[in-house]
Amino acid sequence: MSGSSLGTLSSGLLGRRFPVRLILSYIFDWIICFAFVGIGGWLDRIAPAKRPFSLIDTSISYPFAEHELVPAYLLFVLAVGVPFVIVVVVSLILVPGMTVPKGTPKTLIWQRKLWELHVGVLGLVLSLTLSWFFTSSMKNLFGKPRPDLLSRCDPDWSNINRYVVGGFKWQSMTGQLVSADICRQTDQYKIDDGFRSYPSGHSSAAAGGLIYASLFMASKFAITLPFILPPAASAAGAVSHAAFPSQIRIGPVVDPYELLGTRGLDGSFSSTPTKERAGQDDAKVQSLRRQAAAPPIYLLALGLLPFGVSIFIAGSRWHDRRHHGFDILFGYLMGLIASIFAFRYYHLPIRAGAGWAWGPRSDERAFWAGIGRQGYAGTDEELGVYSRRRDVGHSADTSHLPVGSVRSR
Numbered sequence: 481m482s483g484s485s486l487g488t489l490s491s492g493l494l495g496r497r498f499p500v501r502l503i504l505s506y507i508f509d510w511i512i513c514f515a516f517v518g519i520g521g522w523l524d525r526i527a528p529a530k531r532p533f534s535l536i537d538t539s540i541s542y543p544f545a546e547h548e549l550v551p552a553y554l555l556f557v558l559a560v561g562v563p564f565v566i567v568v569v570v571s572l573i574l575v576p577g578m579t580v581p582k583g584t585p586k587t588l589i590w591q592r593k594l595w596e597l598h599v600g601v602l603g604l605v606l607s608l609t610l611s612w613f614f615t616s617s618m619k620n621l622f623g624k625p626r627p628d629l630l631s632r633c634d635p636d637w638s639n640i641n642r643y644v645v646g647g648f649k650w651q652s653m654t655g656q657l658v659s660a661d662i663c664r665q666t667d668q669y670k671i672d673d674g675f676r677s678y679p680s681g682h683s684s685a686a687a688g689g690l691i692y693a694s695l696f697m698a699s700k701f702a703i704t705l706p707f708i709l710p711p712a713a714s715a716a717g718a719v720s721h722a723a724f725p726s727q728i729r730i731g732p733v734v735d736p737y738e739l740l741g742t743r744g745l746d747g748s749f750s751s752t753p754t755k756e757r758a759g760q761d762d763a764k765v766q767s768l769r770r771q772a773a774a775p776p777i778y779l780l781a782l783g784l785l786p787f788g789v790s791i792f793i794a795g796s797r798w799h800d801r802r803h804h805g806f807d808i809l810f811g812y813l814m815g816l817i818a819s820i821f822a823f824r825y826y827h828l829p830i831r832a833g834a835g836w837a838w839g840p841r842s843d844e845r846a847f848w849a850g851i852g853r854q855g856y857a858g859t860d861e862e863l864g865v866y867s868r869r870r871d872v873g874h875s876a877d878t879s880h881l882p883v884g885s886v887r888s889r
Contacts, residue, residue, distance in 0.1 A: 529623030607822035612689030680811030687815025706772035
């Protein structure tokens with residue numbers, strides 16, 4: 481097929497690739513994410529619960545830091561802006577990679593670029609949304625005092641007995657708990673924020689954005705521990721992991737490292753494959769050790785850089801005396817879980833996905849798959865084919881179907 485014919489075909493496929501219903505389903509995904517971001521912002525502004533506290537509690541007696549090491553605007557730049565730039569640059573420059581066959585229409589290439597960009601950013605937004613929403617909700621629910629609460633509070637020491645709400649009324653303040661009404665602080669937001677220690681919002685946002693960026697880079701740059709693919713996967717892995725497998729003509733592949741020349745006793749030279757002239761055990765050892773290799777260290781350092789920045793942001797909250805240690809660790813754990821979940825929600829596993837994101841949902845299952853359908857990819861036409869085979873369950877494997885029986889996607 482000529483290049484012009486391929487271009488005409490790809491233009492037609494592009495129009496059918498993302499029908500209106502499918503586009504609306506992803507727009508709805510964006511709307512839901514931003515709705516929860518808005519709810520989280522509203523929760524951040526309302527007054528939290530205020531737990532009673534002791535005026536002689538040394539854990540909340542630290543001085544208030546006027547200048548934070550990582551203020552809110554810098555947190556936004558590092559946890560949101562930097563991961564966003566990473567996703568955009570990598571998706572537009574490095575995708576779809578070096579596996580694109582010559583003559584592939586530019587429309588297909590840009591379609592893949594924009595799809596990887598879309599799900600890359602959507603995954604980042606999902607990770608940050610989960611971190612932000614649950615952190616804001618929990619802050620207001622628990623109302624835990626910050627380490628600098630007493631400095632914010634400016635207690636009314638002359639009327640302590642009026643505000644005692646718990647503990648025992650001794651002559652000393654030992655064992656007595658007072659309410660937040662004892663505070664004479666006129667800045668209401670400052671005193672409200674003093675009861676939002678648990679969990680740490682900086683830590684959860686840093687982990688949610690920057691660890692997602694590290695996972696994204698690890699996927700695109702193949703930064704992982706060397707591993708051995710199963711025999712079935714390694715046989716067709718190079719083709720199935722390519723950018724456009726359907727446009728690759730499969731031919732015999734010879735491993736140049738397995739063809740080693742040997743010189744016999746008579747001086748003749750032979751290029752017999754190693755596995756045919758060596759013992760079976762030696763052939764297996766050489767085959768395995770050449771199936772994987774460690775990535776370059778500079779790529780490992782590049783992928784770990786966002787992770788290191790997230791650790792710095794979380795540690796700054798201890799430096800600024802804004803959170804207790806457990807608050808920082810739990811907030812970071814929340815962001816870590818959110819980033820891993822959001823990444824895997826839209827991307828293949830790093831060790832098996834060759835850097836690709838999952839494809840789009842099918843038009844028929846854009847909003848709903850329902851019972852009896854295996855996920856959101858595939859068509860009801862395939863389900864009809866499977867229903868006629870009593871010995872085969874419905875799955876995503878279509879290798880047994882004849883060519884042309886499954887609609888191209």
